[in-house]
Amino acid sequence: MQRLIFESAWDRTIDARDRERIKHVFEQANEKDKPLRPFVLLNQAHNHRGDLLITVLIQNGLETNWILHNQTLTYYEANTPIATETFSDKRLAIPSKCSMPWTFIFPKKTMQQEPNFKEGELRSTSLDEI
Incomplete structure (x- = not known):
């Protein structure tokens, strides 16, 4: 069973309405009999x-901790790649069977086209899947 956690800086600074919205999305994403999606937008x-x-x-649905290290992520809209970047950040360490919100920043130069913010999805293109 997944558990929702917040990185310490998020935990201190997140607005109460945003926290509740994230909790609601977490609960919906983890309803019984739903497959676990590694990234929920x-x-x-x-x-x-x-x-x-x-x-x-x-x-993180793995039995081990997941640390963001050389993960290549692509943001897609309607199955069209919009931006790709490789990320590493030791602050992002997610324990086994935990979920945590995080913001990925794709520099403007990584965008292949301008997003329209519809039908968005983040995918890992690295071998180290969650």
Whole structure:
């Protein structure tokens, strides 16, 4: 059974409404008999530099901890790749059977086309799947 956790900086700073929304998405994504999806989309946006911000609920269904190390991720819309980047961040360590929200920042230069923020999905293209 999955357990929802928050990275310490998120836990201290997240707005109460956002926390409740994430809890609701977590509960829906983990309903009985639903297959576990490694990335559940929470939000997509641009920052002031034009970078693409993709916020997801990462669900570690493995029996071991998952650490973000050289993971190549691609953001898709309607099965069309929008941006690809390789990420490493030791702060992102998700214990076994836990889910945690996280925002991935795809620099503007990694975008193959401008997103429309419809039918979005984040996928791992690395061998180290969650």
